[in-house]
Amino acid sequence: MDEGIDASFLRGGTLTVSRSPSQDARTIASVGDDRFWGLGDQHSRLLTKAQCDEMIKVAGTREGAFTPNCARINPAALARGLAIAVEKLGGRVFEQTDALSLRPGSVNTSGGKISAETIVIANEAWSPQIPERKRSIVPIYSLMIATEPLSKDFWNEIGWRNGETLTDARRMIIYAQRTADDRIAFGGRGAPYHFGSRIKDSYDSDFRTFRLLEKALIEMFPSASDAAITHRWGGPLGVPRDWESSVGINENRSLAWAGGYIGDGVTTTNLAGRTLADLITGNSSPLTDLPWVGHQSKKWEVEPLRWLGIRAMGGLTRSIDATEARTKRPARLRNRILDSFTGH
Numbered sequence: 410m411d412e413g414i415d416a417s418f419l420r421g422g423t424l425t426v427s428r429s430p431s432q433d434a435r436t437i438a439s440v441g442d443d444r445f446w447g448l449g450d451q452h453s454r455l456l457t458k459a460q461c462d463e464m465i466k467v468a469g470t471r472e473g474a475f476t477p478n479c480a481r482i483n484p485a486a487l488a489r490g491l492a493i494a495v496e497k498l499g500g501r502v503f504e505q506t507d508a509l510s511l512r513p514g515s516v517n518t519s520g521g522k523i524s525a526e527t528i529v530i531a532n533e534a535w536s537p538q539i540p541e542r543k544r545s546i547v548p549i550y551s552l553m554i555a556t557e558p559l560s561k562d563f564w565n566e567i568g569w570r571n572g573e574t575l576t577d578a579r580r581m582i583i584y585a586q587r588t589a590d591d592r593i594a595f596g597g598r599g600a601p602y603h604f605g606s607r608i609k610d611s612y613d614s615d616f617r618t619f620r621l622l623e624k625a626l627i628e629m630f631p632s633a634s635d636a637a638i639t640h641r642w643g644g645p646l647g648v649p650r651d652w653e654s655s656v657g658i659n660e661n662r663s664l665a666w667a668g669g670y671i672g673d674g675v676t677t678t679n680l681a682g683r684t685l686a687d688l689i690t691g692n693s694s695p696l697t698d699l700p701w702v703g704h705q706s707k708k709w710e711v712e713p714l715r716w717l718g719i720r721a722m723g724g725l726t727r728s729i730d731a732t733e734a735r736t737k738r739p740a741r742l743r744n745r746i747l748d749s750f751t752g753h
């Protein structure tokens with residue numbers, strides 16, 4: 410259904426640029442993975458440096474890959490638009506209302522008790538705050554910065570005409586888009602995990618991570634070095650122990666859940682919502698047959714092992730990128746250790 414939400418949607422695909430020999434290997438392997446899963450050239454293809462530069466001129470590009478299966482959006486506009494769409498359909502949205510505890514058939518909130526035949530737990534990174542789901546998910550932060558709107562000269566030099574989203578093949582994920590108002594919004598992982606899966610508003614800002622993002626942005630776009638950074642923000646992602654999202658419902662359909670999208674929830678939540686609708690109404694459909702339905706990830710380790718492990722993996726990821734950038738060779742052993750931790 411088209412809800413007519415204006416969220417600056419532009420389906421420009423994703424360009425992955427490769428900026429070192431190790432990144433070349435990962436880019437080739439990721440397109441190889443697509444072929445393994447039966448996805449052909451129309452889903453992903455390798456690009457030469459000239460083809461990458463033709464799309465977006467990123468400093469240090471050696472080669473790359475492109476998939477058309479991605480769109481740029483403004484997530485705040487999408488969230489607001491979805492809330493309005495829910496209200497138009499007769500749903501009610503209660504903001505600033507904490508769910509404090511739940512029992513089959515009812516939820517106690519800071520604004521009163523709500524009764525429902527089916528309760529859906531969809532609090533993603535905040536899942537550890539529900540006692541039964543304490544170790545199902547950990548909150549891992551993703552942070553972003555945005556430049557001021559950039560000049561016509563800048564865009565003439567860089568290209569980026571078709572709304573492609575952008576990443577490279579380093580291990581510490583970074584991602585970027587040219588916004589509808591001609592800024593670069595640039596994000597990445599690497600902000601610290603907090604002991605006990607704690608979440609606080611103050612964790613949305615980590616100045617060390619913001620500085621690293623600025624550095625990465627300028628390395629990729631040296632001509633943006635004088636651009637003012639006008640916005641800095643972030644938030645927690647929900648990460649299950651096996652890196653696999655899931656949706657599900659209990660036998661008597663009183664309790665359902667969805668989540669663990671890591672950093673890919675914008676579209677996966679849509680699939681989860683449609684799947685939950687079928688699960689809740691008892692409608693057996695191709696969606697309810699998908700392998701993520703009813704999937705149970707194993708639990709995260711208890712503290713302090715969890716904190717030690719996640720912090721160590723963060724350090725390992727940074728060290729792989731630093732070593733590979735310096736030596737121009739893959740850090741094979743460390744990559745293998747990281748892959749075994751992330752389940753890849």
Ligand SMILES: Cc1cc2nc3c(=O)[nH]c(=O)nc-3n(C[C@H](O)[C@H](O)[C@H](O)COP(=O)(O)OP(=O)(O)OC[C@H]3O[C@@H](n4cnc5c(N)ncnc54)[C@H](O)[C@@H]3O)c2cc1C
Pocket residue numbers: 506507508509531532533534535538551552553584596642643644645646667668670671672673674675676677678
């Ligand atoms: C900086 C950043 C960049 C991202 N970039 C991308 C991207 O490029 N592509 C992509 O696909 N995804 C991206 N994501 C991830 C994406 O935003 C999430 O996967 C998606 O929002 C998940 O949707 P959700 O509704 O399940 O959970 P959320 O959007 O996390 O919403 C969960 C909600 O539950 C509320 N909540 C928690 N506990 C309670 C409680 N006790 N009572 C009431 N409410 C509660 C929270 O306040 C929150 O509003 C990004 C995330 C961040 C932070």
